[in-house]
Amino acid sequence: MEKVKEILIPKNSLPKMIKIKDLIYFDGPLLSHFESIYKENFLFYWVDSNEKFNRWLIFRTTNQHISDYVGKKKSLFELISDENNGNLYKVDIDNDLEYNNLSIILFEDIPDSYLPEKNSFYTFNIINSDEELKSISEKENVGILQAYYNDSKKVGKGSIDLEIMAASLNDLSNINKGIRKAFINKEKANFNRSKVKNSKEKFDEHSLLLASSFNYFGNTSRSFGALFKPASEQSNFPNLISVEDRYIEFFIHFFEYSTNIEKFKAFIKEIDKNVIDNYKKLLTIINKSKIQFNLNYQNSSSNFKISKQISFTQAGEILNNINNLDYDNSHDIYLTGRFTALHLKTGHYQFETVSEDQKLVEMSSGYLDSDRKEMAWKIKWDKLYDVVISRHEEKKSGQKKPKVEDKIISFIELNKTITLSE
């Protein structure tokens, strides 16, 4: 390695930093963006190596300069030679990521072989790394879900064919609606099972709804990555899995298990089968556009992370699986709402939930079971009811749509009157 004129400093002299992303990567990072705990931006620039160390120059810069560099408005030479950078550091990093020979070096003392050419403009793809997601999660103090697309000419550097993005995000949103419903039902069933008799404790459906809903808030640049965070104001506790983490795990399992027909059959027992229609649409986009679709989630506080990739060939295989899927299962759904139609003789009913949040309004139509039919005359239009619906879904291999039958197996009148305009 080159001998340099330098002032050695203690190895802990640099502020604690987290990696934001690699800007240039070839068989390992070559130029990487870091941020210090004081929100200063640093670039780690590889310059040399020997049998023990890789040598890096580290210098302060600004987000604007990094953006100008990536946008090809400034060269790396302009960034490193900016006289406002302050100290320029040199470090030799070994296999164990130990910092050795940390020093301050003056710009005029940097050997020419350690400087980029004056026309060192950015011509690379930005790397979408896990660290980037982790650092966003740290900054936002919430778990972050990233949906990103790559491996296709239709996905460029930070851009994507609008039709692919719009259609796939719409399908993803619809899939989430269905999975969310199943998650809330599952939690509600668990709550009801474990509730102490006559306890006044209420199931907090609204906060669970927020924990399983997402807000879009930005994108990452390599290929195209859309970023989402839970709509809830989750409290993050170190190393403690949050309800949002648990929901994401449930959500990603839907995609994960779809590659194995038996696991998928078991998983979808409790899920509204309309979700599968939306999933088929998403898979068709992935397959036809020959893109890879990726879901990544990281919560830097609980240290929970989960991801799933679906390549276009896998999408084709899953589509085949779904077309050959046959199932015949029943599950219970717990709803609170009102009857909107009832035929006392046949027991046919229509029921809809009453919720302040339109997202939760759900409808069901079917028949009362024989015991409930006997008591149907007691049902009042202006009363709220807790009902348990047994939903039976059946699909034979090759059939496009499942046959769905709802049957009310329990209704309990609540001591609350509603106005019919509600």
Place this chain on the structure above:
Amino acid sequence: MNKIYKYQSDLDNISKVCNCPETEYFSFYQKEAFRFVFEDSEHPNNFSPPLKINPKRYLTKDDIEKCQALGLSLYGKKSGAIGRFEELILTFKKIKQVIGTHIAVGNISDKDGHITEEDEITHFDMYEFENSEINKKFAIIEEL
């Protein structure tokens, strides 16, 4: 097609965080490929993936990065390899001492390993199978 990879134990160690490389490979039969190498045909780095080269060039400990680092960088077209080298040398004047000084060409087959799909500059990774000896298939064609 349950082949054992050359670096199977490393792949097993990261199997909990990623399913590398099973979901990534791209089907092929035979293919011409280009790689940066050193002139000395016995140079240990000539056909070693980044994780097996010392000193390792990392800035963080990340298992997913390890997966990428178990793939051997190859190019489908010579122009792709040369283009990448010309971009790198503008910014990293000493890049040759880590990636190599020459370009070599060889014919790889699906018996040598799984490969990823080529990117826009024809770069792809190969995850070699246990008994692959692709070093014997490559010959230097020019100096960088």
